[in-house]
Amino acid sequence: MLMKLDFGSDVPIYQQIRNQIVNAIASEKLLPGDKIPAIRVMADEAGVNMMTVNKAYALLKQEGYIKSERRGGTVVAEEFGKGGLGEGLRERLRVIASEARLAAVSEEEFIKLCGKLYRGEI
Amino acid sequence: MLMKLDFGSDVPIYQQIRNQIVNAIASEKLLPGDKIPAIRVMADEAGVNMMTVNKAYALLKQEGYIKSERRGGTVVAEEFGKGGLGEGLRERLRVIASEARLAAVSEEEFIKLCGKLYRGEI
DNA sequence: TTGCTTGTTATATATGTTATAATACAAAGC
DNA sequence: GCTTTGTATTATAACATATATAACAAGCAA
Structure with a gap:
């Protein structure tokens, strides 16, 4: 590893x-x-x-x-939280979305990236 | 403020x-x-x-x-970075995407949230 | 000029976090 | 019994965080 x-x-x-x-x-x-x-x-x-x-x-x-x-x-572990998206996670995501926007990353570009990362493509 | x-x-x-x-x-x-x-x-x-x-x-x-x-x-400030999405931001986003996935948040749900946060709707 | 407000810098102190180091302990498998 | 595993303890050093206090520098207004 x-x-x-x-x-x-x-x-x-x-x-x-x-x-x-x-x-x-x-x-x-x-x-x-x-x-x-x-x-x-x-x-x-x-x-x-x-x-x-x-x-x-x-x-x-x-x-x-x-x-x-x-x-x-x-x-x-065999099973994970399944607890949904907690409050802490949301706030961290909010800051990243803000920073992306202020870095002139378009919504489309941002969404595309989020999807790729979620699916583990990159 | x-x-x-x-x-x-x-x-x-x-x-x-x-x-x-x-x-x-x-x-x-x-x-x-x-x-x-x-x-x-x-x-x-x-x-x-x-x-x-x-x-x-x-x-x-x-x-x-x-x-x-x-x-x-x-x-x-009047103008911001326009530097695009830096490496650090991407890695932070990757961890969040991973955590969301493991918390059983669907891709659709995750993407929807990313969009809302980007647009400042929530 | 004089004085006020502003950001900035400096020093000191206390507390908590991070990382290393070196041991030691407890449990389970060979 | 021995090794491997996670776990716990203690000590130490370096750094980060937050407070407190004070001083400095620049600009604006009375």
């Missing part, structure tokens, strides 16, 4: 790891039940501390995206 | 202020040339420190959304 980390980013490393795993699940590169790398393995591969990966996994677990058992390792 | 701040949020206050101003500009509640409240006034109204508002304004200025002159106060 390749992690592309930007250490100069303002986005924390554990968040970057979390985001990439969420993206991988959504785009079905990771399927329910699939095993994801052990904390120590992932930490070694990514060149970060074990606890940083642990923080990412703890977050993913709390959000319901993954499950882990002592010895069985960590796997992608 | 009303600021709704969530002090318990994980989003920093200065970011919340910045976001709400960006939203206001995009939805044309703030027009180019419009004056935005003085740092000290905004700080008073919002119940936060002057330096917190200053940080938000400095960020907005650096991003090109506002301009300020010593005595003239701070105003919404």
